[in-house]
Amino acid sequence: MSSHLPILYSFRRCPYAMRARLALYSSKISHEHREINLKNKPLEMLAISQKGTVPVMFLENGDLLEESLDIMKWAFKISNLPTDDVQLIQENDTTFKQALDRYKYPGRYAEEIGINYQEECEYFLQKLENQLSPFLRGNTISFLDLAIFPFVRQFSMVNPDWFEIQPYPHIKVWLRSFISSQLFEEVMQKFLFWTPENKPSLVLF
Numbered sequence: 001m002s003s004h005l006p007i008l009y010s011f012r013r014c015p016y017a018m019r020a021r022l023a024l025y026s027s028k029i030s031h032e033h034r035e036i037n038l039k040n041k042p043l044e045m046l047a048i049s050q051k052g053t054v055p056v057m058f059l060e061n062g063d064l065l066e067e068s069l070d071i072m073k074w075a076f077k078i079s080n081l082p083t084d085d086v087q088l089i090q091e092n093d094t095t096f097k098q099a100l101d102r103y104k105y106p107g108r109y110a111e112e113i114g115i116n117y118q119e120e121c122e123y124f125l126q127k128l129e130n131q132l133s134p135f136l137r138g139n140t141i142s143f144l145d146l147a148i149f150p151f152v153r154q155f156s157m158v159n160p161d162w163f164e165i166q167p168y169p170h171i172k173v174w175l176r177s178f179i180s181s182q183l184f185e186e187v188m189q190k191f192l193f194w195t196p197e198n199k200p201s202l203v204l205f
């Protein structure tokens with residue numbers, strides 16, 4: 001069964017999928033949500049997007065958005081909100097994300113000997129701490145906040161007791177304001193894994 005809405009293939013805890021959903025929900029874009037099992041990806045998704053990562057968004061006109069930032073930009077364009085393509089997002093997606101994966105999963109990567117990945121992550125956190133006022137672009141939540149927040153949340157959850165006593169007052173307020181928001185609650189709602197037989201899960205605005 002299918003709807004006539006854009007289709008989002010997503011995974012609840014994936015930070016890339018989370019940023020895409022944050023943009024879709026804050027832009028109030030109705031869509032069909034397809035929750036996937038990363039260990040058993042549906043053939044329907046792999047047939048349209050061979051690279052096999054989420055999020056993937058399949059538009060009504062047949063276009064495909066295979067990068068989370070492209071989904072965000074598409075959503076923001078529709079709702080006439082300004083997008084952002086700054087160095088900070090690039091840094092988040094490269095050096096910070098690499099260090100975060102190694103901090104989160106010690107022993108999984110070969111090159112980690114002698115490197116303190118928590119400290120590596122903190123170079124980036126310090127930049128955010130200095131820029132937050134109270135959001136990354138001033139008084140209102142912007143594209144930049146939505147793009148980066150899920151990754152910093154992940155960092156804060158690796159060792160929450162340690163994080164709680166670190167001197168990042170602005171980041172902590174920023175994280176709390178997101179985590180306690182209605183937007184975040186909506187974006188984190190739970191869906192069963194999608195199957196073609198079941199009724200589609202529609203997110204309607």
Ligand SMILES: N[C@@H](CCC(=O)N[C@@H](CS)C(=O)NCC(=O)O)C(=O)O
Nearest residue numbers: 014015016038053054055067068069
């Ligand atoms: N550059 C991609 C990265 C997406 C990505 O790596 N997503 C992860 C989940 S968080 C994934 O789908 N990995 C494939 C897998 O685990 O098989 C984007 O921004 O959308």
